[in-house]
Amino acid sequence: MSINQKTCLANFERLIDSASKSHVFVWIDMESSEHTDETIELYYALFSRYERLGIAIQANLKRSHEDIQDLVRHGGKIRIVKGAYRENSKIAFKTRKEVDENYLNIMKTLFKDANEFGIATHDSKLINHAVELSKKYPKKFEFQLLKGIRDELKPDLVKQGFIISDYIPYGTNWLPYSIRRLRERKRNILLLGSSFIQSHKV
Incomplete structure (x- = not known):
């Protein structure tokens, strides 16, 4: 997309063509705010050509709740994340409290109005809110977490009947990607350390 929109679309069309043959679900990730409209x-x-397609929306952006509502009206599949890019305060929430509140508001909209979505967070409070919302609004959704983070929580969610997607970096650049993800949101480093300790308890 940094090259141009046409090139990006052509590349994605190749991915979608391959995915459709294998009936694979594809998620489009979201970069910084300069690419939000284009994405x-x-x-x-x-999506008009392939319905097994979802998009990530970042809760730290002030525009996201409106974007979510529009996507839901069109039947879009949404993956809600907190967002890790440093954005201008004019367009983004800057405090953790504000981001969490917006995440929760978006999550409520998804449970009320959407049909298929992903809750991508390692935050226990938001996960618990999602569990409670699912009791009131039974919907097709999944929790999405990074491999190695909150591994102690995942079996419990599975026992409760929830679907868990474990995100595993792969390919030649898996290590730089993993380090970048940890640096983007420093709390992930603490969660990774906590998960490591939990997994090695006797």
């Missing part, structure tokens, strides 16, 4: 436009263009 959503790309999603709509591809």
Whole structure:
């Protein structure tokens, strides 16, 4: 997309063509705010041709709740994340409290109005809110967590009947990607350390 929209669309069309043959679900990740409009436009263009397609939306952006509502009206599949990019305070929430509140508001909208979505967070409070919302609004959704983080929590969620997607970096650049993800949100480093200790308790 940094090259141009046409190149990005052409590349994604190749991915979608391959995914459709294997009936694979594809998630489009979201980058910094300078690409938000383009990414959503790309999603709509591809979603009209392939419905097993989802898009990540970042709760730290002030525009996201409106974006979510529009995507839901079009039947879009949404993956809600907190967002890790440093953004201007004019367009983004800056405190953890504000981001969490917006995440929760978006999550409520998804449970009320959406049909298929992903809750991508390692935050226990937000996960617990999702569990409670699922009792009131039974919907098709999954919890999405990084491999190695909150591993002690995942079996319990599975026992409760929830679907868990474990995100595993792969390919030649898996290590730089993993380090970047940890640096983006420093709390992930603490969660990784906590998960490591929990997994090695006797």
